[in-house]
Amino acid sequence: MMSSSIRATLRRVTPQLIILAAVLFLNFLVFPDFFRVEFQNGRLFGNLIDVLNRGAPTALLCIGMTLVIATKGIDLSVGAVMAIAGAVAASLVVDGYSWQTALLGALAVGMLCGIWNGILVAVLRIQPIVATLVLMVAGRGIAQLVTEGTILTFVNPGLVHLGSGTVVGIPTPILIWVFLGLAVAAIVRKTALGMLIEAIGINEGSSRMAGINSRVLITSVYLISGFCAALAGVIVAADIKGADANNAGLWLELDAILAVVIGGNSLLGGRFSILASLIGALIIQSVNSVILLSGMPPEFNLVIKALIIIAILVIQSPTVKHALYIIRASAQPLPSEPVKEAKESTQ
Template sequence: MRKAFAFPAWAPPVAAMVLVLLIDTILFPSFFQLRLVDGRLTGSLVDVLIRGTPVALLALGMAGVIATRGIDLSVGAVMAIAGAVAANALAGGASWTTAVLYALAAGLACGLWNGVLVAFLKLQPIVATLVLMVAGRGIAQLVTGGQITTFDDAPFSALAGGTIFAIPAPILVVAAVALLLTLLVRSTALGLMVEAIGVNPRAAELVGINTRSIVLAVYALSGVTAALAGIIATADIRGADANNAGLWLELDAILAVVLGGGSLLGGRLSYGLTLVGAITLQAIKTGILLAGFPPQMGLILMAVMVSILLVIQAPALQQWLQRRTLRKTAS
């Protein structure tokens, strides 16, 4: 009997990221070249990391939701709400710290709303979060009065344009959030409980896990990370555009989680691999532009990739592959 060989869980996502980055290097030989300009680290790779910041933050929040076998379609709208709240506060004379706190509180409120609908009212996640996806952008427009709200606040703008030890601030924000979340779920039993709910919610309840509280927490976290993405996006343009902020980034966030090895069937949670998926996704977009294709090709490619990933993760296909592996092992 031959022993079945299995790749470690991190290998396919990392291999995919390396492959995409190599392709980008072929298209643009100086892709990995880094330069220090006016005390700021620059280069194509740095641009990939900066441009992927909003999606990376959305994906970090989405990872926990998907691990519980849920979905959050409202993260783009929450980005718009948080950005509108922050810009409105700054335009009204509030300090940058107050504006950040208001925006994070708005994101937390949105996440708790989704969590209550899913955890306590037992609505299907795709339906529950669709409510806020539709209404959220309208809420953001009400906050800004239907106008693009601008401001001039250097400390707040530094959240997107500033540097620490020559490293752009958005990259450090993403790294800090990923590190904190990883420590939270791996140094406690929280990660195991989240994954247990995704594998079998009923069994998780029977062993004493408070599934309602955990599900509420992951949706609240998704709202907070979406708000943080909205803050950085607003700081980047020094204004809030309720119509376009975070528009259709829900698909990007979901795809980043799946590219990082997450399963839409739940039960897998890795914030490190989620970042790998986000980098891979942004590198694909960059590669499309470097190859001279129009940006619209990115939307088509992402839709095709989601379709392929859904087929790969289909229960029927997974069962067939398991039976095939068992037969080969037995022989």
């Protein structure tokens, strides 16, 4: 039983793993020392660790985003929520509160933002893209109000540890996103929650007829998204020891959506895989790493990124997938014939 479900999961994420391997190989081509990981100053040090560490904000965002998209929604506000959460955490420690209070305060504000989005979508039935756009635009202003327009710097070692500290040599952000990713994936898959979310994404009307409380569930996925965004915002602020309301999480909602799409999840909702989205986030970070390591002039950054992403999406497109399937099928004529014979024999 167990091994078959693991095999099914592996089969689901195989395309993403192949793409990740290819992009990592591209990193190796531009920088031969890419895979070298050393233990230096009491922490793991290397490009591979950077990919895992720098991918943390996108990875955290895409956990919540995957659930939201599975309900046929979208959350554009996550970048702004990051800015708000970072600002709240920074201002709390600057005011003398402990880092635990600051973290809890930031997470609470993030979840509040999520509930706001959820109510707009689930209760007032505003289209998700419009509903979350409100907070995307207004959120950054709220963050600026909290920081009073400056980069609010802090030195609280506990909070800084969340962004740039290590636990047994592993950067804390990596541990946070891996743990949260596994926890959420386990919760939705070991209970019926995942299936209920998929049901809402496929057909909300009939799932409600079947007795699913779609309002509560939709609000909850936006709440989770807000929680993930707040955690990402705290990490980003802790990383630079300051809350930068203008720039924290800027355009990161788009990277998160892209990670979900690269993860093979449909924007039309329904079946989803958090694991595949997380690999998608790592693929995006690996692409960023290629750009930084290649030493090309920055004018090429977006062009290179666009070319790699287009290649990934084309390979995943239904038409190309189908063509590949036909090629594979015609290349192996033997397995198809016994099936025919078997059919004939049953007639």
